[in-house]
Amino acid sequence: MDSTILMFLVQDGVVNGAVYALLGVALVLVFTVTRVVFIPQGAFVAYGGLTMAALEAGRTPGTAWLLLVMGVVAAGMELLRRWGTSPPRVMARILAVDIGVPCGLLAVSLWLPGHGLGQWANILLTFALVIPIGPVLYRIAFQPLADASVLVLFIVAVGIDLTMTGLGLVFFGPEGYRTEVFSAVSFSVGPLNISAQSIWIVAMAAMLLGGLFVFFERTLLGKALRASAVNRRGARLVGIPTSLSGRTAFGLAAFIGCLSGLLIAPVTTIYFDTGFMVGLKGLIGAIIGGLISYPVTAVAALVVGLLEAFSSFEASAFKEVIIFTVIIPVLLWRSLTRPHIEDEE
Amino acid sequence: MSRLAKPSIAAAALCLIFPLVPVVPEFWVTLMNYIGLAALVAMGLVMLTGVGGMTSFGQAAFAGFAAYATAVLSTAYDVSPWINLLIGLALSGGVALAIGCITVRLSGHYLPLGTMAWGISFYYLFGNLQVLGAHDGITGIPPLTISGHALTQGRSYYYVIWGFVLAAVVLSENLLDSRVGRAIRALRAGSVAAEAHGVNTARTKLVVFVYAALLASLSGWLYAHLQRSVNPTAFGLHAGMEYLFMAVLGGAGNVLGAVLGAAITMILKDQLQNILPRLLGTQGNFEIVVFGLCLVALLQTTREGLWPFIARFGPARPDKVISPHAAALGARSMPEKGARLLQVRDVYKNFGGLIAVNNVSFDVRAGEVVGLIGPNGAGKSTTFNLVTGLATLSGGEVTWLGERIGGKSARQISRRGIARTFQHVKLIPDMTVLENVALGAHLRGRAGVLRGMLRLDRSEEARLLREAARQLERVGLGDHMHRPAGSLALGQLRIVEIARALCLDPVLLLLDEPAAGLRHLEKQFLSRLLCRLRDEGMAVLLVEHDMDFVMGLTDKLVVLDFGQIIATGTPDEVRSDPKVLEAYLGGVA
Numbered sequence: 001m002d003s004t005i006l007m008f009l010v011q012d013g014v015v016n017g018a019v020y021a022l023l024g025v026a027l028v029l030v031f032t033v034t035r036v037v038f039i040p041q042g043a044f045v046a047y048g049g050l051t052m053a054a055l056e057a058g059r060t061p062g063t064a065w066l067l068l069v070m071g072v073v074a075a076g077m078e079l080l081r082r083w084g085t086s087p088p089r090v091m092a093r094i095l096a097v098d099i100g101v102p103c104g105l106l107a108v109s110l111w112l113p114g115h116g117l118g119q120w121a122n123i124l125l126t127f128a129l130v131i132p133i134g135p136v137l138y139r140i141a142f143q144p145l146a147d148a149s150v151l152v153l154f155i156v157a158v159g160i161d162l163t164m165t166g167l168g169l170v171f172f173g174p175e176g177y178r179t180e181v182f183s184a185v186s187f188s189v190g191p192l193n194i195s196a197q198s199i200w201i202v203a204m205a206a207m208l209l210g211g212l213f214v215f216f217e218r219t220l221l222g223k224a225l226r227a228s229a230v231n232r233r234g235a236r237l238v239g240i241p242t243s244l245s246g247r248t249a250f251g252l253a254a255f256i257g258c259l260s261g262l263l264i265a266p267v268t269t270i271y272f273d274t275g276f277m278v279g280l281k282g283l284i285g286a287i288i289g290g291l292i293s294y295p296v297t298a299v300a301a302l303v304v305g306l307l308e309a310f311s312s313f314e315a316s317a318f319k320e321v322i323i324f325t326v327i328i329p330v331l332l333w334r335s336l337t338r339p340h341i342e343d344e345e
Numbered sequence: 346m347s348r349l350a351k352p353s354i355a356a357a358a359l360c361l362i363f364p365l366v367p368v369v370p371e372f373w374v375t376l377m378n379y380i381g382l383a384a385l386v387a388m389g390l391v392m393l394t395g396v397g398g399m400t401s402f403g404q405a406a407f408a409g410f411a412a413y414a415t416a417v418l419s420t421a422y423d424v425s426p427w428i429n430l431l432i433g434l435a436l437s438g439g440v441a442l443a444i445g446c447i448t449v450r451l452s453g454h455y456l457p458l459g460t461m462a463w464g465i466s467f468y469y470l471f472g473n474l475q476v477l478g479a480h481d482g483i484t485g486i487p488p489l490t491i492s493g494h495a496l497t498q499g500r501s502y503y504y505v506i507w508g509f510v511l512a513a514v515v516l517s518e519n520l521l522d523s524r525v526g527r528a529i530r531a532l533r534a535g536s537v538a539a540e541a542h543g544v545n546t547a548r549t550k551l552v553v554f555v556y557a558a559l560l561a562s563l564s565g566w567l568y569a570h571l572q573r574s575v576n577p578t579a580f581g582l583h584a585g586m587e588y589l590f591m592a593v594l595g596g597a598g599n600v601l602g603a604v605l606g607a608a609i610t611m612i613l614k615d616q617l618q619n620i621l622p623r624l625l626g627t628q629g630n631f632e633i634v635v636f637g638l639c640l641v642a643l644l645q646t647t648r649e650g651l652w653p654f655i656a657r658f659g660p661a662r663p664d665k666v667i668s669p670h671a672a673a674l675g676a677r678s679m680p681e682k683g684a685r686l687l688q689v690r691d692v693y694k695n696f697g698g699l700i701a702v703n704n705v706s707f708d709v710r711a712g713e714v715v716g717l718i719g720p721n722g723a724g725k726s727t728t729f730n731l732v733t734g735l736a737t738l739s740g741g742e743v744t745w746l747g748e749r750i751g752g753k754s755a756r757q758i759s760r761r762g763i764a765r766t767f768q769h770v771k772l773i774p775d776m777t778v779l780e781n782v783a784l785g786a787h788l789r790g791r792a793g794v795l796r797g798m799l800r801l802d803r804s805e806e807a808r809l810l811r812e813a814a815r816q817l818e819r820v821g822l823g824d825h826m827h828r829p830a831g832s833l834a835l836g837q838l839r840i841v842e843i844a845r846a847l848c849l850d851p852v853l854l855l856l857d858e859p860a861a862g863l864r865h866l867e868k869q870f871l872s873r874l875l876c877r878l879r880d881e882g883m884a885v886l887l888v889e890h891d892m893d894f895v896m897g898l899t900d901k902l903v904v905l906d907f908g909q910i911i912a913t914g915t916p917d918e919v920r921s922d923p924k925v926l927e928a929y930l931g932g933v934a
Contacts (some may be wrong), residue, residue: 037454037457037458038725060756092413106621106923124371135927141641141645144645145644145645148644148648149398149453150453150454151394151398151400151453151454151457151645152398152648154400154454154457155400155593155640156640156641158637158640159636159637159638159640159641159644160637160640160641161592161637162583162586162634162636162637162640163634163637163638163641164637165633166629166631166632166633166634166637167634169629169630169631170625170627170629170631170634174629201430220883262789277465280456280465281463283458284462287455289460291454295668298610302856316471317472317473318465318469318470320465320469321466321470321670322465322475324465324466324469325462327458327459327462328444328447328462331447331451331455331458331459332447334451334455335446335447335448335450335451339656
């Protein structure tokens, strides 16, 4: 392996690792706040990339319909719960937000493709369609189970992932797609060719991680999320509703997933089931971070990216095996360093 | 099993003649065969998830291990499939043991995560190894032969599969109804209570995990010789998820629920694979959308799955028979009255900056009731946890009959005859009172997994149950022994915990607020019981807030406040101690 290949692999690893870091951090966020091991995190990556691809191809993405259906279900559950207790004004607002907004977005999605307003309009619409799926998903699937054990929530998360992947196949078909690059420029640094897209990916990831730091340290909502993560009951007692924290965490996770999808779709062909493996690699980072530490997760995810790059060069057929076997020594180390008797749930 | 005797004989008879009826289409025989294969895997998951409170997404990979083992050995090396079965079981069991050893000590979600990684690794590893035929797999696997008779027909193979299913049902039910089974069922309620009664919970978890893996590999071996070919797809992560779906659907807590879940899933899958692509106009595995939604809806509405709805029509589970002739269990010899048993010296415990227990020292002698009292947050329960090994000492020493026990595990300490109850009751609500109490006698039995499965433990089991019944009679709850623990009042549950602790045959009994929630007469009864135990030579250390109860019962009181001892002495001395009055009443009254 000469230095050119080395540099190339490092670049490749850092770009992938940056995406894994984003997803890993989102997984830690969701787990600490809601105790859900968010397996469908990767599905948002695929939804983001494929929604964008559909818009570019001039088609109405299935996610627009999905959002409407989910909105109807969520509104139905909410109205049923509030029946006879909340004033009509509140009920009307629920209908307007849960069903009205998705209807509006669907109308835009039906209209937009024929009128090509360009890449940025497509990106905005992709965000608008995919991000709300997160909080609505929380309300439908997880809020009724807020007091269930981690294990039950885990199994539910797997169920959601199966559903989202299957729906991805229904919406987008079995073919893979790539989207247009944000900018086609590339730079030459010595023998290395760095594309603007990879700079975009790394820069966005770094910015987002920094933004999350500011969010948790400086904003009230961020602090409320941290409080919920430390002690849900305590947070509830001081007036932070568990459901708000949960919806916010899921919204952030959906945003991070969607953004990751938009970032990698120009450089990687996205299939309906691509997200699963991508998400799991973020999860490996999160597991190494103990599903609790953001910085350790980010660094570990970066290492996973590098390991992937090098193993795909050295033993490409076995790269998945190598990456997923990495967690075994990590779990062993955790098991040996902190053996304890478990008594919760 | 007797509860289900009639329906299961009818079901078994139906299963027996099913493939013999010539009008039954081949399709249904094939479907039944695959249901049987899936049921075996799902049964392991029921034991793991529904009963033991753990879960795995890697069961399909365990099946794959055995399937590939027999595929390779029987095609390339001509080894008999029956020998391959043993090899496959050993391989899968070994891998399960390794994965289990790594994850059982970690929080609950690391096992499913670990098995997920294992499932993916398995798929890509076997899909890329040329020796194993890569993604095409291995074909031309010979059929299973029984005394020279090759089972090439689905109708004859049917009996092999369902014979194994039947055996697995019986062995699993037997296992759950044994000493080890009680320990397995106790896992779901957390490890603390089980460990405090001598159960090695990490080992118990490992036993269930390996058992589940063995059932999966049995299924994989059968699959290989039914299909006569193997490829990695059938053993990937999605297959693993499907098996979990079956277990959750059928009834996470019941062995027969696995068969039900497997049957519904396989039939549903077959139907959906016909209907959905036609509905949507394209090809694809759309049934996973339905499975995923079902899983979410199911866990939101009933965590018990569908089996309870069917079991409702069957006869109720008969009460356990307590054999009056079962020999009494061997009992410990009690130390001489007045002998110094427990010595607590300068015990110190801090949680970060909070000092919970600060240099506390006291003794407990045989035949003595010692009360540990003090306002809320004084460090009483923490002191209990330090003595029983549930919390680790930050300083000081605890000695038992001259032996240092500070730093020993709860399990090791329980073995020395120190039993306890908990401030927050730790019983398994869906187990009967009798079985909950019998868990306390865990250390007084020997029977392991195999003896339990093969019903060779019956005489010991009768003795354990008789002891549990005896202790329940002793605490006055004999009439409630066959009810589920969850149906009793809180005060009664505290007494059940005392019976469970007594089953350990303790020398020292630690009771954390035993009288809380009891009515007046019940308190008097408890008081008399504790006096009787004291007269038999047992030592009792209790935390209690009811001062009438404490003052009338104890020989000695230790008063804690803010983690420190502020007074020690007889009830009368303590009652007039100005420091105690200050702590309780905020000044001399």
